[in-house]
Amino acid sequence: MPEENSLSDYINKSNEITKIFDRKIRIALVSSFTINGLSEILKVKSAERNISCMVYESPYNQYSQEILNKKSNLYKFLPDITFLILDTRNIFGEIFRFPYSISHLERAKIIENKINEIKNLLDKYIENSNSKIIITKLNIPSFSPNGIFESKTEYGFHNMIEDFNKQITKIYLNSENVFVYDFDKFITKNGEDNVFNYSQFFFGDLKISMDFLPTFGQDLMKYVIAYLGLTKKCIVLDLDNTLWGGIVGEDGFNGIKLGPEPPGNAFMEFQRVLLSLHQRGTILAINSKNNFEDAIKVIKEHPYMILKEEHFASMRINWNDKVSNMKGIIKEINIGSDSLVFIDDDPVNREFVKSVFPEILVVNLSDDPSSYVYEIENLIDFSVLKITDEDKNRGKMYLQQKKIIELEKTSTDLQTFLSQLNLKIIIKDVDEFTLPRVSQLILKTNQFNLTTKRYQEMDIEKMIKDSNFIVTCVQVEDKFGDNGIVGVFIIEKENQKEWRIDTFLMSCRIMGRDIEKGIMAHIINKAKENNVEKINADFIPTQKNKPIENLLSDHEFKKDGESWTYIINSEIKLPEYLSIEIK
């Protein structure tokens, strides 16, 4: 189990938090049992990640009342995320001990009613609040009154709970607002006898023991990370003793440990875990001190290498120091350093990288390769509330980008390079299919983002329905393939004659190809079509959005006090190397 502090440490530390961070989250805890201490745990764990966390705790076991009463303090608190933490004892009442005092048909009826009851609560809540709600699955106790005969019992005690969990999960499978936390898996991982402590249960109705409440809080932090878009995007890997055992420069191609026998199997499994993350959108890169020829031979030819050349968006295999290489990777992938994870077996390299880039998550890899897999599995930093098609294809897109960089190197000037790319910009209104990706871009894009306004899916949906807003996304294709949706702009129609650019952003992946010129031309021409005379815009500087600072002046917007304006005269001509398709 990853190391945890004691509950009193969290309570004490939470009183010492004085710093107010830019990133904020409001969490409501609504529970059917005593969860004292959980709010302190979440506050401390948030502060450790530079997040200011405000917590509202509903009164003890009043979850129904709080949710059904629209004027309750729960609604007044305006949470971003709400955890509805329920437990089987509470939901089942007397039936928890006496499920076999009634028939299996009656048991089924009870579950049907309970599902309706909880569904009603969840639906009410999402109707009346903007919060995401995370409901915990009910825990399945290992005991049953029927003992080993349980599995021969029709719709038995365990079936009842499983059914409840299954049905609730199914109802909200595609919901953007309701998420199901697998509390039962939490118990599988940590052990029923550890998580549930009879003494603490009788003493204070604690259903998660004090020793395991911090571990539970750690799991809930996954939702905070995902909600705030703090998910790590890229893993930078060392090679020797990280992806394989031994040092290829010394032990040779045949001497490294990688294969079905121990310890090589630990490295193979580690690579499988990395590949599985890659398949859902995490970028991989290499930062290794090695002879390039030695290392690339392993990557290309070793029969037990799971990760291949195509899986790495950037490979820095040379004798430069790790920090210079890291800078190169950041530049090549065009990624914020705070979305990186660095994995290296050498503590000196780790310290060096950490000292220059404190924002990079440097994994404290153990010196035992058999724990590598466990250490990655237990990182909460890859948590997402959604996996989009773009995520799944990201690896392929970075490969295309590599090819583009090659092309750029051989082109004599930028114009020639861009005209060889066959760039096509597809502009389309945001709909239910593109909404998840659009929301993801709005929450995650830092660099090429004019106003860095963060909207949740619900906010965007409201704007789509509001005729005063134009919510549009931008897809880019080039000769190497489809880059997917890489840009978003939102226009607010302030009045008949004036529009305002509320949001203008583009994925950093696509920067440097003049796509913004095409988008801006489109906005201006569309405004002209609508007889708009003036476009207003703001540039809100952040620590990260320097790349977009000249967007407005480059497009002849004029500074007007705090804001920028563009007076529409004639239609804007598109650069020759761009084509636009409006869908």
Added chain:
Amino acid sequence: MSKKLYEIISKVMKIDISTISDELGPETIENWTSFNGYVLLNELETGFNIKFTIDEAMDVKNIADIKRHLKNKGINSNE
């Protein structure tokens, strides 16, 4: 053993070690709420690798009670 006991009490109740005395309890220690009382017992259990019975836990009204129960478990906290 007394040092460890006092350290745990000091940490959970947020009071200075030098101010801890046998007669202190929920009335005299501000942070000794009913919940923090459980936290104290839990951290003593972890710290000394012991278990309090529910009767013992219910019985604790001050520091002296804790010492008495610890002594019954072979932990002499006055040494």
